[in-house]
Amino acid sequence: MTAVFALPPAPPLAGAAALRAAIRGFLAAHLPPGDATRRANSWSVADADFSRALGAAGYIGMVWPREYGGHERPALERYLVLEELLAAGAPVGAHWIADRQTGPLLLRYGTEAQRRKYLPGMAAGTLFACIGLSEPGAGSDLAGVRSRAEKIPGGWRINGQKLWTSGAHRAHAMLALLRSEAGSERGAGLSQFLIDLDTPGITIRPVIDLTGAHDFNEVFFDDVLVGDEALVGAEGNGWAQVTAELALERSGPERYLSSHALLVALIDAAGDNPVLRATIGQLTAELWTLRQMSLATAAKLAGGEDPVVEAAIVKDLGNDFEQRVPQLIQAVLDADLDGSTDLVRLLAHLLQVSPSFSLRGGTREILRGIIARGLGLR
């Protein structure tokens, strides 16, 4: 059998009920009021106060060592907390990247000094990070990165431009992939740098998205001088490190729950309408299956393995689901998109933002290429 996803369902997690009760209690006390649309796609919604409260309660950096501000909890407990936060539509956008990938990357590749400098603030929910991968000429073809870091005595001089950088205007640091070897090509000669965004020479300009919101940015580097301590991992090892980083970001619950707030609102408004009920049933079936797949992949990750293909499958199916939730609901809901109720505001919002779900973090086509490689077709 061609088993590209041979994972069994994750076994039940000991103590899950108590942990769920605790995080739901926290949410009941701390979930900020605000427009319903902020509960949709909520890992893109930043709220520094919420992040600080979440960090203080011990729900950020959960798996990191205590000496760096973490809590040394099992990886699947962290997964449980994440899915509860997202299902409730909590505004976790400010700290999400630091918790999901920048922190873990520092633990894997960073120096002791880097860990001490950044991790405690990240775990406290007060120090935020952003991802500096994409550039005008480097999208899916990430090896096309041209922004460069030039070696100078005691440090590096950085020039170039990053694009589509989510949350750069709120973040304290960017983990950037830069060409550190002049004249190198493709994946060779790339290195990762953690750059404080208040360093002179950095200009952050908003890129307004199609809804009029400011989430991503373009970030310019003009003769930005950083010390040797900004290099993360080995010089020239950036490509391998980035690949490892991307695997962390593909199979999480954020890959299928971005439209969950809309499904919740529909269920609460459905009454005894049989057409809505049928749509809810269909979507619930997919929701349940995706959760099992995402969780099974998380269990494999927690076991120290690298489920690259499984993660790509979860993200591709999950993004497809997140995108069809608003479309299928629009097809059966008898309502004008006039913004008069939470339900239609959520619907109108998600219809607009959902095309981005299969772009960010690796496009649908790139993911399917990874799955096809898993099938031995390329």
Added chain:
Amino acid sequence: MSEMRAQLVATAEALFPTAPDWLALADAGFPFLLVSERQGGFGGDWGDAEAILRVAGATALAQPIGEAMVALALPENARWPHDGRLPALAAQVEGVVSADRFTGVLAAVPWGRAAGQVLADCNGRLLLLPAADHVAEGSSPAGEPRDTLHYADAPAQCVGHGELKAMGAFVRVAQSAGALAAALDLAVAHVNTRVQFGKPLARLQAVQQALAVLASEAAALGMASAALARALDAGDASFEIPAAKLRANLAITRGVAIAHQVHGAIGFTRDYPLHPFTRRLMGWRSDFGNDAFWADRLGTLAVTAGGAGLWADITRRGDR
């Protein structure tokens, strides 16, 4: 996988592709998988049954092994006469029961004509009926017997309560998981060998991307099936049965189309071994509750729970 399950699977993988008749399957014990050891069965669990039914699906086994497993497992004290005739499952029943007699019609009974006895779901009461008085033979899209059984004042024994549609849906989900995986295997093998434009089809990106989707659908169906079996073993799958059947039906719709598309005309022939999987898969979407039936059931559960309650239910059930 437990040692017993691995052994059962190995036996099934060896036996099922030989097109065994019913007695050969019965001799190997497969119909008694879910019957307790005390009753002379294997004492297997739903996870074991799921694993075996996957093999049945992946080998296009033309016998109602799943229906028989369920029919034999559900009645607590019923005995199956080992006369070479199989037990059948009837989820669609119209008729009346009075004082241990049944008069009515059982519709769409898989292999009904060959049944020695029939377990029928009469509004949640499980009746054990003898072979039918009169059989109107029919067939499924895959050409398998799907008969209408007529009874007039036949002896009927009430052997418990349950929902056969739900148990039948489990059978179809597990078989589908195996069958779609087998269709994926055939598709991958085919595109690696079929040459067009001077290279194997597998080198074409459009083909690669289509097969990635098929693989993802097979993965989703496999997970739904395994998670459903786990819920059954946890003692209650009233939520997971509709969820898994709906997801299976979606995976079949998407997956079968791709399996055929990448095969081209050869996959549309009688000789090529794709149709034993795809014709069954397409028929199974209607068996034991179609999309409308299970979507209404699951939608009702969700609406009754409420938006937040649905999430609470899904996670609580998963945490079992």
